Amino acid sequence: MVGKDEKELAVTVSQLVKTFNHRPALKDVSLTIGRGEKLVIFGPNGAGKTTLLKILATLMKPGSGTVRIEGYSLDQDAEQIRRRIGVVSHQSYLYGGLTAFENLEFYAKLHDIPNPGRKVREVVDLVAMTPRINDRVVTFSRGMQQRVSIARSLLHDPSILLLDEPETGLDQAAIATVWSLLRERGRTIIMTTHSLERGLEIADRVVILNKGRVVLESSVSSMSLASCRQSYFELTGARS
């Protein structure tokens, strides 16, 4: 059941804890993300960013705590949640021996998308990969594979995108293309990146994670790149 307050919220994370071999990766993380909001998560290596995104993406179970996505519980309604999220992670989930078209058609069919071929061509065009649509993925550069992964995440028109360092491998032109896609209104975005500058271009709100804890949560309107950088270095102990 979707509660009334949850209509406005895309994601509610409460007291999330995740431990690997007795080592805490997330310590009591709580966050709410409004529908259509763009939240960017910064943090040094090992801060827990990927762990948090994997849990939200239903790819990993939390140790304790709760997550609700558009009112659905991660515990009980993972299938409903998967229909609503698009995920770009460190793994491409693409089959090297298949072409871009064949890969995406496979996923489109999994999602029961009507007229899958047309939808595939549409998302491939969005990431400017049409000239290579019939080439096997194994022949693609890292950046080209990333573009196809981004296309995959958009196939089922998800209302929420979970993006773990989506700029990985992308050249400047591709970053500009993808960023303009991400800035489109309506979609909720939760993204991690190591680039404070690029993150701030998209974010409505930023979170800094350090050692598994949220150490800063701030709206972007009250934050310049310089102040974000200063807070980041002060709060994480990272060197500039």
Ligand SMILES: Nc1ncnc2c1ncn2[C@@H]1O[C@H](COP(=O)(O)OP(=O)(O)OP(=O)(O)O)[C@@H](O)[C@H]1O
């Ligand atoms: N599958 C796993 N098994 C054991 N430890 C893990 C596993 N996944 C993550 N960790 C540990 O959890 C902590 C958080 O890792 P995580 O990958 O979430 O960090 P991150 O903020 O995404 O880092 P990066 O910026 O390097 O991608 C790290 O100490 C990491 O070693």
